[in-house]
Amino acid sequence: MTDFNLAALANLSDADLMMPLTFDDAAPVTLAPAVTKVLHFGADQELPDLADLLAKADAVVAAESVADLPARAPRIVGVPASENVSGHMRSNGAQLSDALRLAVRAGVGEPIKTPDDLRYALRVFAAHALNSLIGNRWDVLAERERVAAGSAHDVWKDRVLSALQGEIAAIKAAEHLTDAEFKFVLELVDSDRAGMAQNLAGPKVDVPGLAAGRSLNWRALADDWAEACGSRGNVTLDTGKDAAGWASYSLAVEPSAGWVLSVYVDQQWIPLEASAAGTERALADREQVMLQRSQAAKPAPYLGSVFPDKLRALL
Numbered sequence: 001m002t003d004f005n006l007a008a009l010a011n012l013s014d015a016d017l018m019m020p021l022t023f024d025d026a027a028p029v030t031l032a033p034a035v036t037k038v039l040h041f042g043a044d045q046e047l048p049d050l051a052d053l054l055a056k057a058d059a060v061v062a063a064e065s066v067a068d069l070p071a072r073a074p075r076i077v078g079v080p081a082s083e084n085v086s087g088h089m090r091s092n093g094a095q096l097s098d099a100l101r102l103a104v105r106a107g108v109g110e111p112i113k114t115p116d117d118l119r120y121a122l123r124v125f126a127a128h129a130l131n132s133l134i135g136n137r138w139d140v141l142a143e144r145e146r147v148a149a150g151s152a153h154d155v156w157k158d159r160v161l162s163a164l165q166g167e168i169a170a171i172k173a174a175e176h177l178t179d180a181e182f183k184f185v186l187e188l189v190d191s192d193r194a195g196m197a198q199n200l201a202g203p204k205v206d207v208p209g210l211a212a213g214r215s216l217n218w219r220a221l222a223d224d225w226a227e228a229c230g231s232r233g234n235v236t237l238d239t240g241k242d243a244a245g246w247a248s249y250s251l252a253v254e255p256s257a258g259w260v261l262s263v264y265v266d267q268q269w270i271p272l273e274a275s276a277a278g279t280e281r282a283l284a285d286r287e288q289v290m291l292q293r294s295q296a297a298k299p300a301p302y303l304g305s306v307f308p309d310k311l312r313a314l315l
Contacts, residue, residue, distance in 0.1 A: 046080055075097075160222055160235055165212060172204075172306075185200060190214065194211050239306050249261065253278075257277055258276065263304050271285050
């Protein structure tokens with residue numbers, strides 16, 4: 001560059017430097033309209049309708065000169081107050097807008113070349129957004145079903161627990177009463193004289209348990225529970241001390257897969273009895289537990305004295 005050119009540049013004002021470049025007699029080049037306005041949505045500002053935006057896209061392609069181009073859409077920040085969106089979208093609208101703006105500007109130059117490009121981009125976004133909507137709805141429905149299943153389990157748990165406690169109370173009562181005494185105690189319970197029955201039987205007999213479980217068959221109730229449930233469920237109960245210490249039992253059900261009654265020994269549940277539908281998995285669990293005990297050189301477990309081990313003969 002010559003000294004003359006440098007002197008000419010030094011004499012140019014800021015306005016001269018900002019003017020469009022011209023070459024010889026060519027007309028000045030008008031730059032595409034830039035985004036000069038950022039919309040921070042408040043009370044009265046609106047996001048254009050999708051139809052209006054698509055119409056502008058068609059107008060862009062129809063333009064024959066720079067002057068015919070519509071103004072660029074303002075940068076969107078936030079969500080208009082009039083939009084019926086979720087609270088989560090309203091809180092995160094600005095982040096979504098920025099992410100989409102950056103996605104549209106990805107790559108070299110402007111990637112949206114035609115209205116069909118725009119419509120395709122909208123379909124891509126809609127597909128991703130639909131998957132997000134499905135995922136959110138799945139979470140809501142799964143939680144609703146989980147709560148409903150839990151409520152259904154609670155109803156069955158109470159009935160099965162009462163029946164189990166009634167059988168346990170009857171088994172333990174037989175250890176302290178003669179057959180005649182036990183029969184008389186049951187007659188008193190059946191005639192709503194539980195207090196008299198308790199006085200006769202003594203403190204070692206659980207008369208309230210006998211009364212609560214009277215005429216209830218826990219095996220039949222467990223069958224119905226397993227048939228009606230929509231998810232796994234279980235109920236546990238303690239039966240007090242026996243020869244090995246405190247004894248705990250668990251009855252677990254699975255949808256259309258029956259029930260399994262287990263006893264807690266050495267921090268493991270060992271199946272004792274199962275329904276016809278639950279026998280296969282009960283045996284598999286039992287064999288796995290016994291294998292682990294054998295590998296750990298543990299002695300044969302004491303399985304309690306309340307419920308008999310009905311699976312031993314099937315192993």
